Amino acid sequence: MISRRQALVGGGAGVAVVAGSAVAVGVANREKPEPAAPPSTDGKGHTVWRNWSGIQHSYPVQRSAPKDEAELAALLKAGPAPIRVTGAGHSFTGLCATDGTLVSLDAMSGVVGWDGDEATVWAGTRLGALGPALAAKGRAMANLPDINKQSLGGALGTATHGTGRTLKAIHGDVTALTLVTTGGRVIDCDANTRPDVFNAARVSLGSLGIISKARLTTTANRRLRRRVWVEPFEEALEKGEERWKTHRNFEFYAVPFTGLAANISHDETDDPALDRGPDQDTAFLDVLKTLRNLLGFSTGARRAAAKALLGGAKPETAVDEGWKLLSTERPVRFNEMEFHLPAETQLAALKQVVETIEKHRPDVFFPIEVRRIAPDDAWLSPFQGEPRGSVAVHAYYRDDYQFLFELIQPIFVKHGGRPHWGKLHSLKGPDLAALYPRWNDFLDVRRELDPQGRLLNPYLKTLFGL
Secondary structure, X not given: OEEHHHHHHOHXXXXXXXXXXXXXXXXXXXXXXXXXXXXXXXXXXXXXXXXXXXXXXXXXXXEEOOOOHHHHHHHHHHOOOOXXXXXXXOOOOOOOOOOOEEEEOOOOOOXXXXXXXXXXXXXXXXXXXXXXXXXXXXXXXXXXXXXXXOEHHHHHHOOOOOOEOOOOOHHHHEEEEEEEOOOOXXXXXXXXXXXXXXXXXXXXXXXXXXXXXXXXXXXXXXXXXXXXXXXXXXXXXXHHHHHHHHOOEXXXXXXXXXXXXXXXXXEEEOOOOEOOOOOOHHHHHHHHHHHHHHHOOOHHXXXXXXXXXXXXXXXXEEEEEHHHXXXXXXXOOEEEEEEXXXXXXXXXXXXXXXXXXXXXXXXXXXXXXXXXXXXXXXXXOOOEOOOEEEEEEXXXXXXXXXXXXXXXXXXXXXXXXXXXXXXXXXXXXXXXXXXXXXXXXXXXXXXXXXXXXXOOOHHHHHHHOO
């Protein structure tokens, strides 16, 4: 048995040996060209804004970084529309694109104060910075997403989540928030004060106003034991439900064309810290991409090589505070579609997704992320009313991603899925109204708070209209 790290370090060389020719090695090094970048400025001299993956861009006429709620209120009342706020730009949809005003809340960052174990936090705070800030008080967020570069406001607006059968998405731990509207109003709300605004604003895609701060329930800052192991995909399918019941956090990654799945669990422990070690996910992706480039012509050869290189890797363990382990660095760019499915249909949908990719798209090499999330009551939460399981399909940023709409989205829709608000999908207002019981209630609040539609860019108009 070798460690996963050893397998990955030797993976590239091993694949070349499997291919057995210098020509094949040349193919492995042949990348698709970098996607064409938009001009850095438009004809009027406005600087381009792009999202993280590069597929969304715009040329805002004005950029602003207010320092407090008074500046933010004045900006929302008078700034050129459409007014959109951006954090880390990790949404793949057109949520933030605007030729009007682009707002950054980076100057409104940090912990505002404490009320017992609840922390009030500025919405511009990045999740990665919030972890150590809470840990300094012996507290932690109950859960974290796979990536922690997002701002708190962006995470709330798109229902960003981690994994855990009993753990809610981030907005599920919000007990109060402050919303600044286009009329210049600053509204404090919670379950008792303006509950309609509170229920709508916790997940609102930045369409009601801009959240300036939120009050969060925190938990004790405990150590977690992180365990990573590889096994046959069929075994991961068979044991998934049991593992979601057993572990505090559990997820797995189905790896197309390999017959393998990578599992990750986290459980509370009092054991001493054990270093996580350097990032391995990028090396894992490099091996999978090389297998695709060399052996994409033969699913059988590709699967055999993957099992030879990765199938025998022994589990790896780390122990540390949760905020250091639950999120992962993701330097390799991609485009992503993620839907949240009823728990009882999640794994059936996943199996069909893997079969469809292996039948039609040999260019795909990114693993498919599979998570479980507890229910909450926010009106536009994808987890509203029942536990949901998420399935996230990725495409390398240099590769075609239209297959996500053509092949993958129909599977998710058939199985009752709701789209992640920050990930790719093509559903429109009428489609979404059928998925959310409080859709029309949300639209009523939206019209009340932004009657002129100053927050609606072209993309949001396809969801909410005017």
